[in-house]
Amino acid sequence: MARTCFVAAALLVGCGGPNDAGPDAAPVYNGGSIEIPGCGYTVTTPMGATAPEMGSSVFGVDPTPRMIHLGLTGDPRTTMVASWRTMDETTAATTIKYGKGTALDQTATGITFTYEADFSGKVIPRVHEAHLCGLDPDTTYSYQVGSIEANGTEHLSPTYQFRTAPDVTADPSAQVVIGVVGDCRGAYDVWGQIIEQVQAKSPDLILFSGDMVELGQIQTNWDAFFEAAEPLLTKVPMVSALGNHEVNAVNYYAQLALPGDEEDYSLDYGRAHIVVLNDSPDDISEIAGKAKTFLSSDLAAHSTATWKLALHHRALYSSSTHGSQTDLQQAWGPIYDQYGVDFVLNGHDHDYERSKPLKAGAVQASMADGTVYLVQGGAGADLYPAGTNAFTELSDSSHGATVLTIGPSRLDAVVFRETGATIDSFSKTK
Amino acid sequence: MHAIAIVIAVMIAGADPDAGFHAAEQKLAAGDVAGAVDAFVAVADSAPGSTWADDALAEAARGAEQLGQLARAAQLYRRIALQYPDSRQARRAEARLADLVAEIGLHGEWADVAGEHERILRAAAGRAVPILELGRLGALIHAHPDYPRATVGRLWIGDTWMRLGEVDEAGRWYDDAALHARTPIDRWRAKKALADVMLARGDYGDAEDAYAALRGGAGRAEAQALDEAMRVLSTRRGRWRYQLGCALFLALALAGAIAIARRDAGSWRSAGRALARPPTEVLFAAPVAVLLVFLAWTNDPTVGVAVAYIAGGGLALAWLSGALLVSARARRGAVSLARALAHAGTSLAAAVAIAYLAIMRAGIWDLLVETFAHGHDR
Numbered sequence: 186m187a188r189t190c191f192v193a194a195a196l197l198v199g200c201g202g203p204n205d206a207g208p209d210a211a212p213v214y215n216g217g218s219i220e221i222p223g224c225g226y227t228v229t230t231p232m233g234a235t236a237p238e239m240g241s242s243v244f245g246v247d248p249t250p251r252m253i254h255l256g257l258t259g260d261p262r263t264t265m266v267a268s269w270r271t272m273d274e275t276t277a278a279t280t281i282k283y284g285k286g287t288a289l290d291q292t293a294t295g296i297t298f299t300y301e302a303d304f305s306g307k308v309i310p311r312v313h314e315a316h317l318c319g320l321d322p323d324t325t326y327s328y329q330v331g332s333i334e335a336n337g338t339e340h341l342s343p344t345y346q347f348r349t350a351p352d353v354t355a356d357p358s359a360q361v362v363i364g365v366v367g368d369c370r371g372a373y374d375v376w377g378q379i380i381e382q383v384q385a386k387s388p389d390l391i392l393f394s395g396d397m398v399e400l401g402q403i404q405t406n407w408d409a410f411f412e413a414a415e416p417l418l419t420k421v422p423m424v425s426a427l428g429n430h431e432v433n434a435v436n437y438y439a440q441l442a443l444p445g446d447e448e449d450y451s452l453d454y455g456r457a458h459i460v461v462l463n464d465s466p467d468d469i470s471e472i473a474g475k476a477k478t479f480l481s482s483d484l485a486a487h488s489t490a491t492w493k494l495a496l497h498h499r500a501l502y503s504s505s506t507h508g509s510q511t512d513l514q515q516a517w518g519p520i521y522d523q524y525g526v527d528f529v530l531n532g533h534d535h536d537y538e539r540s541k542p543l544k545a546g547a548v549q550a551s552m553a554d555g556t557v558y559l560v561q562g563g564a565g566a567d568l569y570p571a572g573t574n575a576f577t578e579l580s581d582s583s584h585g586a587t588v589l590t591i592g593p594s595r596l597d598a599v600v601f602r603e604t605g606a607t608i609d610s611f612s613k614t615k
Numbered sequence: 616m617h618a619i620a621i622v623i624a625v626m627i628a629g630a631d632p633d634a635g636f637h638a639a640e641q642k643l644a645a646g647d648v649a650g651a652v653d654a655f656v657a658v659a660d661s662a663p664g665s666t667w668a669d670d671a672l673a674e675a676a677r678g679a680e681q682l683g684q685l686a687r688a689a690q691l692y693r694r695i696a697l698q699y700p701d702s703r704q705a706r707r708a709e710a711r712l713a714d715l716v717a718e719i720g721l722h723g724e725w726a727d728v729a730g731e732h733e734r735i736l737r738a739a740a741g742r743a744v745p746i747l748e749l750g751r752l753g754a755l756i757h758a759h760p761d762y763p764r765a766t767v768g769r770l771w772i773g774d775t776w777m778r779l780g781e782v783d784e785a786g787r788w789y790d791d792a793a794l795h796a797r798t799p800i801d802r803w804r805a806k807k808a809l810a811d812v813m814l815a816r817g818d819y820g821d822a823e824d825a826y827a828a829l830r831g832g833a834g835r836a837e838a839q840a841l842d843e844a845m846r847v848l849s850t851r852r853g854r855w856r857y858q859l860g861c862a863l864f865l866a867l868a869l870a871g872a873i874a875i876a877r878r879d880a881g882s883w884r885s886a887g888r889a890l891a892r893p894p895t896e897v898l899f900a901a902p903v904a905v906l907l908v909f910l911a912w913t914n915d916p917t918v919g920v921a922v923a924y925i926a927g928g929g930l931a932l933a934w935l936s937g938a939l940l941v942s943a944r945a946r947r948g949a950v951s952l953a954r955a956l957a958h959a960g961t962s963l964a965a966a967v968a969i970a971y972l973a974i975m976r977a978g979i980w981d982l983l984v985e986t987f988a989h990g991h992d993r
């Protein structure tokens with residue numbers, strides 16, 4: 186899904202798509218969009234999903250919310266998206282109660298849609314999304330999601346809290362902590378341990394470099410992923426890059442609320458400018474076409490950002506099983522060099538590897554002179570052997586995650602195993 | 616001298632917290648962690664109402680942790696939580712403070728030992744083979760057997776030995792951890808690690824029993840970990856059985872080939888001579904095999920290993936097969952259809968067995984499956 190917003194009493198305008206045919210019409214899975222004036226962006230659902238609609242007063246047999254997770258489609262300082270499903274998959278009522286601090290004094294209606302989740306066409310999950318806009322930066326909010334019947338009966342989740350991103354103009358020293366993970370596909374016990382370890386570092390944002398599931402069209406994979414991640418993702422928003430195992434399935438786009446077209450997009454979080462790319466599109470010519478054009482124009486527009494990070498699945502430089510991806514080196518490497526991207530965050534290979542600072546493939550003397558490429562593909566999938574190359578600073582065949590602490594002129598990284606033991610740590614100062 | 620430096624730092628920070636913060640970060644970048652900690656604290660002391668104060672204290676606390684000064688770090692985190700309860704750093708400070716109190720004790724009674732523990736772990740980070748740190752931590756645990764985090768330390772040592780492939784040494788530390796564990800969850804982890812050791816040794820039956828015995832005391836996360844361990848066990852056992860089957864088949868085929876060669880040649884000496892002579896196809900195939908291995912190796916060393924095994928095994932198979940046929944023709948003039956079919960069938964099965972063993976030996980089975988399912992990396 187993509188791009189929307191609700192302010193508490195915002196008036197929703199426009200609802201395109203085939204579902205306008207009426208409540209009794211058979212659902213049509215051609216996607217659609219909703220524009221929300223209060224937020225200034227449009228939610229678009231992909232082919233394979235119904236057009237998004239406002240939550241209605243339809244209640245199923247068990248409207249209990251589940252698989253709650255936070256995402257971002259707009260400015261992280263002032264917006265947040267809560268997504269969930271219900272036990273019954275038929276409840277269309279979609280409500281969020283929220284407020285500053287511990288208050289739950291505001292209510293907003295969200296949107297909902299369904300999608301064809303697997304090859305059979307018989308698994309039709311219903312997604313609920315509430316887009317909150319006009320929030321205050323660097324502020325803690327409480328929220329509950331679910332539905333409220335006309336008689337006042339509530340089917341709401343427990344209360345969770347999130348914090349909006351800081352406004353670095355108002356608070357120049359504001360640090361943000363970003364967790365980086367990738368490739369948990371299938372092994373959700375290790376993923377659960379990784380979640381626990383990342384949560385202990387109190388991150389503000391999670392970056393996932395793809396391969397959340399073994400196969401993108403298998404809904405049970407997604408259910409296991411979100412169930413294991415719920416303790417973290419109810420408190421911290423996650424943005425992600427698409428991995429080859431997601432196979433560009435509707436399940437990915439339907440369940441994750443991401444900025445832009447959800448494939449190639451960027452966002453600013455604290456002093457970090459993060460550009461996210463799809464390196465496994467259905468049409469591979471997009472790598473050197475659409476994605477390359479986006480990357481170049483986006484970095485040109487954010488050339489003054491203090492920290493520039495790139496997130497995608499396959500690694501330009503890796504010494505493990507899949508190895509270095511030469512098509513990405515050719516298409517995107519020169520742009521990373523041109524704009525001085527600090528760190529490129531990848532997965533695909535199931536190990537940890539940090540490159541030396543590189544420019545045009547050549548090792549540089551210091552981090553100030555080149556880009557460091559990080560493979561962090563150990564969120565659960567069976568490990569690959571770690572290799573070494575001339576560009577390798579450190580490699581380790583371990584499950585784990587990376588946490589970046591990003592301040593005004595210093596970035597600290599800690600890499601740790603699912604047990605919490607530290608694998609690597611490094612810093613960059615500007 | 617140190618006091619003068621702090622006074623100067625406070626004066627700088629008081630005049631301009633921004634400049635003070637950046638000066639402290641420069642000290643960190645230069646490796647002067649102690650100086651940076653003082654400078655960050657000076658920023659918070661001199662401009663407590665500024666937006667820089669909570670972040671400066673957080674930096675100071677992290678620096679103190681880096682130095683192993685855990686009691687001081689706890690004090691700084693406590694200060695953030697009390698002075699800046701609504702700040703972004705407060706949530707992190709409270710979480711870290713809770714962990715630190717567990718590490719150093721409620722009254723900081725284990726602060727020195729925990730500090731040394733922290734320094735050892737930081738020194739080990741980034742080292743492929745942290746032998747020195749393994750020894751230091753082992754000595755620290757032996758010197759302080761009542762240290763509350765001794766079990767965590769033992770598990771770290773076991774994990775590190777395990778990662779280095781020293782399974783027996785890892786097992787000794789896990790055993791020790793299970794024996795001395797103070798909490799049920801630590802004991803469960805140690806016993807799970809011991810079962811993992813059995814799995815790594817290939818003692819599948821014992822590992823299965825050990826995992827099963829852990830079922831009772833498991834929570835949801837632990838139950839998931841056991842499910843995953845059983846899945847891995849089942850996969851490895853299945854693959855081990857296939858590999859054993861392949862190896863046995865190849866051994867039988869080789870023994871059969873030698874026996875046939877002996878029968879066809881009439882004596883061991885003649886059979887040896889017949890088998891020692893390379894058939895023509897091997898002379899053609901050998902340079903091709905070398906080229907394939909070279910190409911595979913330069914492209915991907917992991918795949919190169921598999922190709923080398925397959926090429927080597929294939930050449931040996933072609934040699935043996937060709938020599939047997941040459942020997943049979945020399946003795947009987949023609950080879951019967953039944954024998955030709957049996958020969959071809961056995962050769963084909965042997966080729967498959969060699970390829971399977973080579974792929975498993977190189978550890979690229981999963982990669983092949985992924986490439987088949989999701990296409991080739993570009």
